[in-house]
Amino acid sequence: MKKIIKIQLFFLLSSLSVFSQGGVHSTSSKYEYPSDPQVKQKLESWRDLKFGMIIHWGLYAVPGIIESWSLCNEDWINRDSTSKYDEYKKWYWGLNSQFNPTKFNPESWAKAAKDAGMKYVVFTTKHHDGFNMFDTKFSDFKISNGPFASNPKADVAKYVFDAFRKENFMIGAYYSKPDWHSQYFWWDRYATADRNVNYDIRKFPWRWNQFKDFTYNQINELTTNYGGIDILWLDGGWVRPLETVNDEVRSWGARIPEWNQEIDMPKIAKMARTNQPGILMVDRTVHGPFENYRTPEQSIPKIKSDTPWESCITLGGAWGYVPNDQFKSSTKVIHSLIEVVSKGGSMLLGVGPTAEGTLLPEQILRLKEIGEWLNVNGEAIYNTRAIDAFNDKEVFFTKGKSKFHYALVRIPENQSPSAVISWTGNSPKAGSNVFLLSENLNLKWEKKANKTFVYLPSTLVEKYKSYPALALKFELQQ
Template sequence: MIQKYFWLILVALMVTIGAEAQNTLHPTSSEYEYPTDPKVAEKLEHWRDQKFGILIHWGIYAVPGIVESWSIVNEDWINRKDTTQSYEDYKDWYWGLNEKFNPQGFDPSQWADAAAKAGMKYVVFTTKHHDGFNMFDTQFTDYKITNGPFANHPKADVAKYVFDAFREKDMMIGAYYSKPDWHSQYYWWDYRATPDRNVNYDIRKHPWRWNQYVQFTHNQLNEITSNYGDIDILWLDGGWVRPKSTVNEEVLSWGAPIPEFSQEIDMPKVAKMARENQEGILIVDRTVHGPFENYRTPEQGIPSEMSSDPWESCITLGGAWGYVPNDKFKPSRKVIHLLIEIVAKGGNLLLGVGPTADGVFLPEQVSRLEEIGAWMEVNGEGIYNTRAIQDFKDEKLYFTKGKEKEMYALLPLEEGEELSETISWTKNAPKEGSKITILGENKSLRWKTEDGKTLVSIPKSLQKKLSGAPAIVLKFEGN
């Protein structure tokens, strides 16, 4: 018992380790392939209009409140200080958490309501993380939420009710699915040790076992895309499960072990099946550049440059993807500033929020989302349905453009920073005679452009009224 709960003490350490391990920017590059299927392309452009989504990691790891899955990997960066407990005993304890996962307070409508109030427009929910515990009623393993203490709950098929709740808010639906499955005997075979995150046997010597794993994966993805209503995004994680030919410098920079063989799951077949079940579904085979990575997904960071290719930064609200006790959540102002920078550079923000083991968002998480939503309600016009421009920044100002001639200048403000009486920029001059306003205010502002510099005067009444705002957005007609 003491050994089991020792791991609760290591929460902060494991969260930090997990964040560092996954804090890899996957930048856009010339390798990006825009989809050729018109239905996929149409959905992709619709997704690009949404700008702001929520990523929900929820599984057995919420019970002790530790980093999702990664603590059962035997790699050097996992620093287990309890040297009295064996690795095998720890794995047994971790996987046994399914017997304690009984989220009687599970309330997906609370999640969806909080996300909608934040101004979020799509959800990505973890149907299965790397640990192999399924948050949907799969028929291909008993290691699932519908086989345990939660089995008789009317909402036991968790993914169904999560997706339904977010559909009621008219959001796009994304299903996160881990390509590796460390619980499966076809991936981590008990006959072999588990030295790292990869399959723990040589696929070349055991092709039957790997083919069983591929079929298992296809069966589960067929269930998700057949039995759970309209799915807009199939979000595939675990980028080390990939053809060996696609391993590049970016992959090597992660520092993870690279097998001498491919870990292919036949993505062309997966895509064909998924799109027969869900016409036009977006497929995000994370970090595997090519036709099955419909948009890029830099994690826990923002690329330094603007890109016209579709991409999404996935960033946590706190320090962890899932629930951990005493997590420190980012101020709403910080999230708004991240969103502004990401959108100005051409991306979307997917914000990670983890429910408790009982199945609810914490009051602090909800309040953060409400604060973000209050700003978005006034200023969302400068975020939604916009696109990036080459001159996306001028000193502190960020710029976006609408689908006609409308332009937006977004000015992040730090805590305690007062709005100055003049806002100026040298790029993206307004069209002569254009009306400039601050979103949420009807008053037309005085402005002029001289020697290539635009100066906008802010009346003292607005300076005072907008003091404390996390950011303001100027709207004008561009040239």
Template structure:
């Protein structure tokens, strides 16, 4: 194929990938709901760290890999399933060869993890989850198990070629909890997608029962890579394992079947007890998040691109994108600051944390538009964070567009009134007397204004004087502190 034709073909492909990205989000929205069964950890160190994590409430997940180079959906275009669309003029094998070849182009010369950490801090975030490896198998750390890694391409001579190390260090300097995202499936590994056979879908493509040696090599490969992360990258607080179809066959249930993907007749068991034992010996108290797999290694649950309908009492986290894609794509369809603030409030009032996704450019920077919106979220939290950080749920947690939280130490409660985008601040804020106010006084956090409360027809009402309204800058949501 000539260079000109290749350029035109790739342009058409990338235009299609924007639609593919949106389809993938819709698909993943159905695939990665939180598990309906929760098994609490028994290790006292894990319980303690999980309690600390629940205080943080707001984190950043960063998807960065080969897919940033063309600005396309992460990994999924490699997968041959009905919902995946690729340019029909490109053969499947030709596409895979092109994708794997992006390794030779990925040279993020402007890589600046401090810029990432600054943006997260400005947003009011408190913990990080970084993709050390996505399903495509490309490693963003200096693994010794394969040469399919950022540190074995044109970036290898850069002082920061071991990308994950520098990302973790930059966020540690700001006292963030550190999470390592790791994909259990690896579509580049010959031990998972064996080139002897076609790659039909996301699952491994050979019968493990007939090829036990090959699967045991994959288990060894996976164990060794996770061990590298646990032993060579400083203190890790969270091991965030994705790819929930890689699991023991006996754990497959109706939730998994609802994903719509093929379920092999064999078990894709990678021996999680062995991995967990090794990981927690290296990182005592490590929170493990074996997403969508019930049991002792799913220490908190992770609904994706959604918020549960009701309050959940066990630890959980909604993972969502700031734009429409997890990684970098041009012309993102961004959520507004108001939308993110409202989502954060709802998630926290229902007992969860919000993990917000951004994708650095192929050069290694978080885009300016992401940074701007993150700063807007942080501005709201600078004023109103007392209602979010260190909070826990209350029994009566919502009355329409008013949500309630409680500080776990002080016992003070907070009423958070969401203001729809473009709406004016109302003169009167009211909520049901099911959430009573002691002393008939509340404090509006912005400006530390003490306001009177009246009770009328089973509702508490707070009148906001015009002089107070004029001084309010963070109009996404108003927060009132009170006791009861």
């Protein structure tokens, strides 16, 4: 027990930094547009939303450690050197007997997300550790088969999706393709060396086919029994056809097996879209027809892209709940959102509930502050698209679907905006108005050469001290 406690404490300290070393997906320039008209329509609807929440919640919330990865043996994972690996796995998976989130209230999560101005949600139905947050019939390793089983909301995913659906959110189901608890993926006959399947698929094709059937059946459940699902968000990009392994995958530093880890995505996609016509498939990093949008992680691409993408960024330092996490300021999140949207993307903000099923007061406060800004400035964010000249220093630009463009002026934290806001290019139309969204006010402006100058009254300079950003609306000079 002392060893286990020591392991827990180590991960409490290390979980905030360890994720950035080995599990992060970078962005890629490769993209293939879907051909299905219903998928294309849903994709454009998703691109209008711009801001969503991803919720990591599972066994890892009980001790407050990094999600799943502590089970894995790779160079970037650190465990207490005196611990026995098999004991650690037994302890981790045994957390099922302690996971009893009696304060689980998904309506409060949905309200916090709505108050933040978010428009879609992605919920972890199963992470790599194989613990199911839905009432699957194909595994006993699930939230509905422990101390929470008698709770009316034991089929957790159902109630999460229902709560967010009632708030008119687009619904996304996160599902891990690898399953480290399954004997068809990590077989007890062999050691579990790393994130990959731990046996040679070529020698045991029956076992791998069982895993493929298992995966197909679980995704069939998710797309059949849980109401309307808009996004199937598939994580674990190392489970993929061997011929698709590229430099991006190699950069993760994990071993690349000699065998094919494909799970027949064409068959899965056909089934999912029969069950849920138009559903978006996000087979992360496996570029092609089943990655309907790309998902750079914990980063914002340096350049603009006209193809669909989403930056996945945590509110704190970890995806799930860890004690004493340090949360980003609302200003920092808003600044990131502005940059992401101006470059053509959406932002998926990671929030992790506690083991009891609650969000922390600090998380709720941050979300509320973000929403207060979006409530008055959201016109410059939602339903917009990127333009080629997307920024000039701290001024970022978006284009609405009508004739208007927007300039989003980021204000450094704890500072006042400049009385004279200026930028090069993207000039307002001569004789038109430059409108400050948060004040419903036309501002004085002028153009000198190729530079625009907008003048902010002194009263507003003082009023907007410590404000995240100003949003200006104008018609562009053609």
